[in-house]
Amino acid sequence: MSTPTIPDQKVAFLGLGHMGLPMAKNLVQAGIRLTAFDVVPAAVEAARSAGLNTAESAATAVRDADVVLTMFPAGEHVLAAYRDGEDGSPGLLSAAPPGAIMLDCSTISVEHAREAARLAVESGRPAADAPVSGGVVGAEAGTLAFMVGGPEVVFSAVEPLLQIMGSRVVHCGESGLGQAAKVCNNMILGISQIAVAEAFVLGEGLGLSHEALYDVASNASGQCWALTTNCPVPGPVPTSPANRDFAPGFASALMAKDLGLALAAIEATGTSAALGRHTEEIYRDFRDTGGAGLDFSAIIDRIREATGSAS
Numbered sequence: 001m002s003t004p005t006i007p008d009q010k011v012a013f014l015g016l017g018h019m020g021l022p023m024a025k026n027l028v029q030a031g032i033r034l035t036a037f038d039v040v041p042a043a044v045e046a047a048r049s050a051g052l053n054t055a056e057s058a059a060t061a062v063r064d065a066d067v068v069l070t071m072f073p074a075g076e077h078v079l080a081a082y083r084d085g086e087d088g089s090p091g092l093l094s095a096a097p098p099g100a101i102m103l104d105c106s107t108i109s110v111e112h113a114r115e116a117a118r119l120a121v122e123s124g125r126p127a128a129d130a131p132v133s134g135g136v137v138g139a140e141a142g143t144l145a146f147m148v149g150g151p152e153v154v155f156s157a158v159e160p161l162l163q164i165m166g167s168r169v170v171h172c173g174e175s176g177l178g179q180a181a182k183v184c185n186n187m188i189l190g191i192s193q194i195a196v197a198e199a200f201v202l203g204e205g206l207g208l209s210h211e212a213l214y215d216v217a218s219n220a221s222g223q224c225w226a227l228t229t230n231c232p233v234p235g236p237v238p239t240s241p242a243n244r245d246f247a248p249g250f251a252s253a254l255m256a257k258d259l260g261l262a263l264a265a266i267e268a269t270g271t272s273a274a275l276g277r278h279t280e281e282i283y284r285d286f287r288d289t290g291g292a293g294l295d296f297s298a299i300i301d302r303i304r305e306a307t308g309s310a311s
Contacts, residue, residue, distance in 0.1 A: 006031050007160040012055075012062040012096070014081070015071030015106070016043040019132070022139040023071065023105075023165045025050055030164045037061040059095035067161065068096050069103045074257075075112025078104055082119050093123040102127040103158050105146070107254075109261050110176040110183070111268075113149065117175035126154045129175060130162060131182040135249040137239075143167040147185070149178030183265050186258040190279045190296070193226040193255075197300035200233055201307055210235055232297040241295035252299070253292035256283040 009032070013024040016038040024047065028034050036052045037060070038044050048054045055061035058081065062068045070092075072078050082102070083091045092102070102120040104113065104127070113129040120127035128150030138144040144166035148155050155171045162169045172181045199222070203213045214236035218228050230249070231237035241249050248254075259280035266273045286292075286302055 006164075009033075009066040009161065010064060011035070011161065012037070012065035012068045013071070014038065014058055014061060014069065014092075016040075016047045017071065017073075018136050019139045020071035021047060021050065022136070023132075023144070024052060026139075026142045026165050027161065028052055032161070032164070035061045035065070058092060059090050062092055062096040062100070065096055065100050067101045067103055067158065068092055069161075070106060072104075072106040072108075075106070075108030075116070078106055078108060078116050079112060079119070082116055093120060093125060096125060098124045100125050101154060101157055103130055103161075104128070105130050105132055107131045107182055107258060107261070108179060109264060110179045113179045114176040117150065126151070126157075127175065128154045128158055129178040130158065131178055132166070133182065133185060134166070137249050139165070146170065147172050147178040147181035149173060149175050149180070151175075179261075180265070183258065183262045186255070187262040187273070187276045187279070189226065190255055190259050190262075190283060191275050192224045193230065193232070193297055194279060194282060194299055194303075196222075196224065196226045197232045197297070197303050200300060201303045201309065204304075204309060205307070226297070230295075230297045232300040241297055242300075246294040246298035246301075248293065248295040250296055251292065252283060252294050252296045253287050255296040256280070256287040256292075259283050 011027060011032055011034045013034055013036045016024060016036055024034060024036050035055050036047045037055045037058050044054050070078060081091060082093050084094055102125050104116055117127040128148055130146045130148045132144045132146055134144040142165055145168040146162045146166045148171050159169055172178050200213060210233045214231060231240045232242050234243045241247055262276055263280045266276055286299055291298055
């Protein structure tokens with residue numbers, strides 16, 4: 001991969017959680033002038049300890065930014081941050097300079113992404129949605145995949161920044177279509193993770209070793225990311241969460257959230273998607289019954305419980 005061009009842009013980075021902080025650190029390490037902020041004081045302190053320049057408020061962070069990058073939990077947070085507060089406090093669209101690019105990397109619904117873009121453009125600020133795939137490991141390594149929705153001219157302006165944080169940046173079309181690509185991708189991922197888990201539990205019942213099944217499937221038509229990177233049993237892939245008691249790379253709560261967005265899109269479009277619907281139901285139940293903080297590959301233990309078997 002070629003070395004990314006370092007753009008001469010001031011970046012305000014808002015949202016310094018498990019994904020946001022390593023993404024911001026990669027920008028700073030590449031030489032980007034960055035000011036960081038989070039509503040959680042501990043997150044601001046972690047950013048400061050990591051050497052990032054931090055601001056006392058969101059409005060202060062964005063006041064001279066060329067690009068305002070947000071990494072928030074949900075669409076409601078993005079829209080609330082963009083708008084002025086009921087108490088008259090300035091939102092991001094009032095506080096950022098005219099012409100500043102509003103770059104949202106949160107995973108939110110297509111509808112929320114389009115509404116955020118509409119608000120930004122009406123305020124005189126270009127916008128793009130650029131959700132990510134790759135989890136915390138990808139954020140730390142700078143190997144995320146970005147799916148970008150927005151005008152071509154905006155995509156061209158933010159692409160060099162995204163290349164610093166990721167190894168693949170794809171322009172998916174107009175505003176909201178980055179989120180559309182993310183929701184489709186994660187529906188595939190959720191379905192395939194369950195399929196891999198069911199196959200390993202079936203293999204256990206048949207007396208097949210984990211290693212033998214992995215060696216076959218990883219080199220045959222069953223090969224997929226859920227198997228070769230996120231293998232749900234310890235051993236075959238030493239870096240998978242199964243080797244550390246399912247400490248998350250991508251938590252089940254986040255998978256349930258993303259599948260909820262997929263379900264909303266399925267219903268809005270009238271798509272026949274039986275597997276997508278059932279996968280959302282499975283992960284929603286897993287989240288609500290103790291699995292929220294585990295990696296989503298831990299769904300294998302729920303399948304074992306239903307089977308009446310142990311690992």
